[in-house]
Structure formats: C-alpha cells, structure tokens
Amino acid sequence: MPFEVLIYSRFPKAMMARIGQRFDLMDAAGKPPAEVFTAEQLSGVRAMITAGGTPLRAEVMDTLPALRAIVCYGTGYDGVDLDAAAKRGIAVGHSPAANAAAVADLAVTLMLAATRHLLPADEYVRSGNWAAAKPSPLLRPQPGNPGRRVGVYGMGEIGRKIASRVAAFETEVGYFSRSRHDVPYQYLPSLEALAEWCSVLMIAVRAGADTHHAVNAGILRKLGKDGYVVNISRGSVIDQAALVTALTESTIAGAGLDVFENEPHAPDTLTAFPNVVLTPHIGGHTTESHTAMQDCVIANLEAFFAGKPLPYEVRGA
C-alpha cells in the first residue's frame, strides 16, 4: 500500500500527477488540513508537500501529530517555520537548483523585455499605430546591452545562471552577496554600492528576515532614473510601495517582476504602468524544471519513507 502524503498548498493537478503514481495523495488544496480532513485522517500523516512560499506555521504542524517531513516543491522554503519544524523533529526538504535555469531565463527575459520596451512595441504594432505612423514616446531608442552594468543581488545557483546569461550580451556584470564567490564578476561590498554601480538590478537573493524589504526607497534612488529592477526571487525582498512611488515619480525607468508582496495580487497601482513587465510567478515554470522539481520531491519522500535522511534537506533546518 502506498504511503500517504498530504498536499498542503494549492497545486495544479498536472504537477502532482507523477508524484501521485507513487504516493497516496491527500489534497487539502490550500485549505487548512483540519477543515478538509478529520483528525483521525490527519493522525497518520507523516509527510507533506508544500510550496515554499506558502506560510506553514507551528499551529498547522500541531494538527499533524505524526508529521516528520515537510517537502517543498521548488527551491524556496521561506514560508516554512523552520524553528517550529526543528522543535517537532520534522525534516524539511526542497528542490535545490532544480528550477535555476528556468528562473534565470525568466529573469533575463524580463530584463530584456523591460529595457527594450517590448510590451509597448508589440502594442504599437497590434493597435495599428505603427501603420498610422503615430508617434510613441515609449518607442524612442533606449540604451542597449553592450557596456550596460548589470548588478546581481545574490550569487546562488540562480544568481550565477543570471550572471552567465547576461554576460553573453556584452554587459559588465557585478554582484553583491553575503560572501564573495569564485566567479568572474566584480564584487560590490554592499547592496547600496551595487545599486549605485549598476543600471539593472537583478534580485536573486533568498527571501528571509534578513532580506525583507532590502530593496527599499533608498536602494531604488541609488539605482536612478535610467535604472531597472528585476525580481524573480520573492515579493518580500522589494518594498513594493516604495517601488510604486519610484515608478510614479519616474525616479527609476522600469521594472520586471515575477513575484509580488501579496500573490496572486498585483496591485492596480503597479499594473497601470506601461514600463513594467509582470508575470504570475512562473519563474520555475518550464516542463523540464517541473520534472526536476518532482524528481527532488519524489527522492525526498522515498528516502524519508525508507527511514533515510532527505537527500535534498534544507541546510540548517
């Protein structure tokens, strides 16, 4: 008989199909498990799958007395209360690097689209304004990539892949990270220094208390009126209200955002701008990336039920 696994976050069914062939899935579909299942049903649950960004607090863990493994689908685990899990002897796993290429690709897509005014350009063609030779201030020539200074905030697997991709566009790449890495890019000693130096700031840092609102009004001011910010990490890293103000006052040139403070809500104050490119948290959303993330989830669960350590355990959890 297959082992039972609770699905905590709301996932499209297709993402769970392969996992469902190996385990008996109990889908809470984003609701508190105790609302969907009886206490008796939950009493046997030893492992759960969650999306790393979904808040998962001690109170929920307490409704699952047998829980010993939380497996995050994806790289992030910022929603999981790691201390609470550790206190209860619950191992936390994730899918490190499985989606790095897909996320880095989207980051570069957002940078290229935002800096080149791709959306207004497409709209100019589709609306017939091109054929009518209507002038469009948004289609004035923009600075190109050769020589552009691109700053990468965070130099994990995703940051490295962003850096190697943007370097191919003849840009200069700099980065700031808690520690220096053995990479062929200029190290800047602080986020302030990076924002001052670059004209495109790519946020690839892990979300957490130490990076909450790290990109604030002051950082955006240093980025400057020709600067762009791209975020594929978590919405919490940017002070979103400060970003809206900077866009409103044109103290930065634009933005590319895959993540938001309160997903799936992107505020109207943000969606009103033509100089932003917005995507619905699809960074890791490619077919290969999903397969790789599912491989990690399956490997973590199979090891757990075999009584072995999780192969992709969150360090420090």
Add this chain to the structure above:
Amino acid sequence: MPFEVLIYSRFPKAMMARIGQRFDLMDAAGKPPAEVFTAEQLSGVRAMITAGGTPLRAEVMDTLPALRAIVCYGTGYDGVDLDAAAKRGIAVGHSPAANAAAVADLAVTLMLAATRHLLPADEYVRSGNWAAAKPSPLLRPQPGNPGRRVGVYGMGEIGRKIASRVAAFETEVGYFSRSRHDVPYQYLPSLEALAEWCSVLMIAVRAGADTHHAVNAGILRKLGKDGYVVNISRGSVIDQAALVTALTESTIAGAGLDVFENEPHAPDTLTAFPNVVLTPHIGGHTTESHTAMQDCVIANLEAFFAGKPLPYEVRGA
C-alpha cells in the same frame, strides 16, 4: 559651405540631428525627390542617405544626375538597385555591424518572450485573471532553454551575436549559411536540415533575391508544431502568408517578428495571434546603435566629399 545631402527615406528628425550638424540636409521625407524639390535643386545633389530597405530604383537615380553616393543608414541595402547604381558610377555605402548587437539582442528577446509566453503572462496579471485564479491554457509549462536546439540561419555579424547569446542559455546551437564558418556551432548542410534539426529558427540572413521567401511552407512544416520562428532580418525572407497559415493550423508553436512583408503594415491575420510577439522594426533601435550607424553615415559622406573611397562600401556594389 556644407555639402548638400538628400534624405530619401522617412527618418525621425532625431536620427538626423548629428548628421545635420555636418551637412546641409534636403529632406524628401519618403516622397519622390522630384515631388519635393525642383529639378534645379536636385541637379546639384551628389550624395543621399536612405534606409536600406526602402526601394530605390533606377528611375529615382535618373532624377539626380549628379548623384555619386548612396549611403544607407543601417546594415541592409536590399532596397537599392545595385546594378543601376553601378551603371551610373554611384558608390553605395552602409553601416556594417554597427547595429549587430542591438539586432541580436532583440532577436533573443523575441525568442525568449515567444517561447515563454511572456505577453499572455503579463496580460494574465494585468487583467486580474491571476488574482481570480482563472485557468489559462497559454500559461501551461512550456519547454525551457537548456538542451533546446536553436538554429541560426545566416552567420554574419548578427548571426554570430545571436549564437553566442543563445548559447549562454545552455542551448545547443546549429546554423546554416552559404559557407561554413570557424564558429563553435554545428553546421547543417541546408535550411531544410536546419529547420528539421532545431525547435527555434532564428532568421539572420541578408535579404535578397536568393533568400526571398526562403522560409516557406515546407520549412515551417519541418520546424514542426513545437517550433518557433524569429525574424529580425527582412520580412521578405519569410513567406508571410505561409506563416499565417502555419499559425492558424497550429503546425508551428509561435513566432517573434520584428520585420514584415509590407512595413509598416502587420496584417490583422497576424496581429490576432496571442502566440506571436510583434515589434515595429526596432532591431537596430538603441541609442548606441544609432550613434554607431550615424558614425558610419558621417564617415562615408566625409570620405566621399573628400574624394576618397567610402570606408563602409557595400561589397560588390
């Protein structure tokens, strides 16, 4: 007194500002010069600036008896009747490679945006459909870049820059060109073989009689239902009607187009598709690229008026 130079195509005034500081510009603004200027005014014109894609035939040259230099703003010169120019002893110049990085950047932008369904993703956020959790078939996971086979048709300066950029996305790069080049990419012996091999076809070949409608229904069929075509060269290289048919019948997955058969007109049959990304021929349209193109135009004109050969002369013209 500065030398007179006729402006033949319709250019935004900003593009001619630097050139206008050095020469006395007579702007026909896209109209036949004989409609705008008197025969006497035209009798002294020894040099003109044109956009390479604008048709410039023998009859027009005959209205300019003193014409000895046609200077194309940009890389292309496909609109210029080179035989007619040669017969009249008119040198033809252009701006080789000046816009190569800008054009290659846009090609990759179009590829990334089309394959990742960027426009539907942005629309999904802006429309509120994400917040409403409305399903969107266009936002199903798509194949990502690692391992993707990208075929580059044409291996000039632009093709090489496209290849080095897309290779950074962990793709496999192949190419077809009239001759093999010393490049680290797989050579395919024909356009048919390239289309069969790749899933994204990047058109970077020079426009001309030999490449007219080279990407036809047969090539699109070989590209296949998961295939994308990206064109930043000239609209004439694709059989646009065949492309519309392939998109209508979903025998290819999508397209990214900066150029069209009959610019500035993109037919309604094309603008109706959500799986195409359309830009108004802005490939070379960055500030640095315009400066570099203007440098070439100025260098060509200054050499010409000094009685020297054009430094950027079209070979074989």
